[in-house]
Amino acid sequence: MSDFFAMGGYAIYVWPSFILTLIILVANIVAPIVHKRRALTDIARKIRRARKQQK
Amino acid sequence: MIIHFFHQMGSPRYFYNMAGKLIPWFMVSFLISLLIGLYYGLFVAPTDYQQGESYRIMYIHVPAAWMSMFIYVVMAVSGLISLVWRIKITEILVISSATVGASFTFLALVTGSLWGKPMWGAWWVWDARLTAELLLLFLYLGIIALHSAIEDKRVAARAVSILALVGVVNIPIIHYSVEWWNTLHQSASVMKFDKPSIDISMLIPLLTMAISFKLYYGAVVLMQARAEIVDRERNSRWVQEMVEQEAK
Numbered sequence: 187m188s189d190f191f192a193m194g195g196y197a198i199y200v201w202p203s204f205i206l207t208l209i210i211l212v213a214n215i216v217a218p219i220v221h222k223r224r225a226l227t228d229i230a231r232k233i234r235r236a237r238k239q240q241k
Numbered sequence: 242m243i244i245h246f247f248h249q250m251g252s253p254r255y256f257y258n259m260a261g262k263l264i265p266w267f268m269v270s271f272l273i274s275l276l277i278g279l280y281y282g283l284f285v286a287p288t289d290y291q292q293g294e295s296y297r298i299m300y301i302h303v304p305a306a307w308m309s310m311f312i313y314v315v316m317a318v319s320g321l322i323s324l325v326w327r328i329k330i331t332e333i334l335v336i337s338s339a340t341v342g343a344s345f346t347f348l349a350l351v352t353g354s355l356w357g358k359p360m361w362g363a364w365w366v367w368d369a370r371l372t373a374e375l376l377l378l379f380l381y382l383g384i385i386a387l388h389s390a391i392e393d394k395r396v397a398a399r400a401v402s403i404l405a406l407v408g409v410v411n412i413p414i415i416h417y418s419v420e421w422w423n424t425l426h427q428s429a430s431v432m433k434f435d436k437p438s439i440d441i442s443m444l445i446p447l448l449t450m451a452i453s454f455k456l457y458y459g460a461v462v463l464m465q466a467r468a469e470i471v472d473r474e475r476n477s478r479w480v481q482e483m484v485e486q487e488a489k
Contacts, residue, residue, distance in 0.1 A: 190284075195293070195294075199356065199358060200297055200355075203298045203351070203355045206348065214341050215464070218465045218468045219468075222464075222468035225471045226471060230484050230488055233481060233484060
């Protein structure tokens with residue numbers, strides 16, 4: 187197993203590549219979720235404000 | 242029938258619902274193919290006789306580089322359709338592809354650098370392939386910046402589409418750079434008319450990773466598009482009704 191992590195001496199090049207890929211893939215999934223949630227809460231707030239003004 | 246289908250797909254509301262149903266399928270098949278690709282790439286595929294274990298960077302570097310070009314072409318085609326027919330959905334697809342495209346370009350450059358250091362002895366060289374790929378990153382970043390600089394999103398979409406179309410000239414340059422110029426970057430070993438010059442035991446994990454990244458893009462671009470649709474259609478009745486439904 188430690189052989190596997192050593193990557194034949196290339197561990198400092200191989201693992202950063204894979205870890206960075208993972209981070210970027212996750213970030214691209216999180217970003218649209220945050221974007222959509224922010225838009226939805228913004229719209230909800232505007233609707234509430236419009237209601238209050240009507241009353 | 243077909244015209245009806247395209248008409249429906251052009252409606253943001255229909256696209257929003259359709260994308261919502263498709264995303265889980267893309268996500269699940271992405272995760273499965275990713276695990277298979279990583280398992281075969283890291284455990285099953287043999288060690289390279291010249292490059293040792295460092296060659297395993299290829300399993301992300303090459304698919305990421307393919308994606309950087311694939312997404313750009315999708316963006317340019319959507320841009321062309323947007324300019325000609327003014328379809329809202331393709332306008333949204335252009336900008337929804339930009340961040341994920343820039344991400345893959347960045348990944349291709351960084352993993353290439355991490356592969357180049359042990360193999361070429363340099364993190365970076367001003368080689369034709371590398372320089373053209375760097376230019377691609379700047380094109381993506383330019384598109385993102387241009388889009389956020391213009392307040393009116395319909396106008397922004399048109400500007401971004403034009404930039405995407407102009408930049409598409411860079412794609413064949415990247416692809417053929419290793420043939421047109423004497424480059425340090427190795428030439429194609431899969432994407433050529435001849436038989437691939439890579440062993441089947443290494444080709445299978447590579448193609449699995451490529452499919453996996455395509456499925457990932459499918460999921461992410463649809464998620465981005467849904468967020469963008471909510472943002473743009475905020476004044477339409479169906480979005481307001483959806484928000485009110487969720488508030489209850």
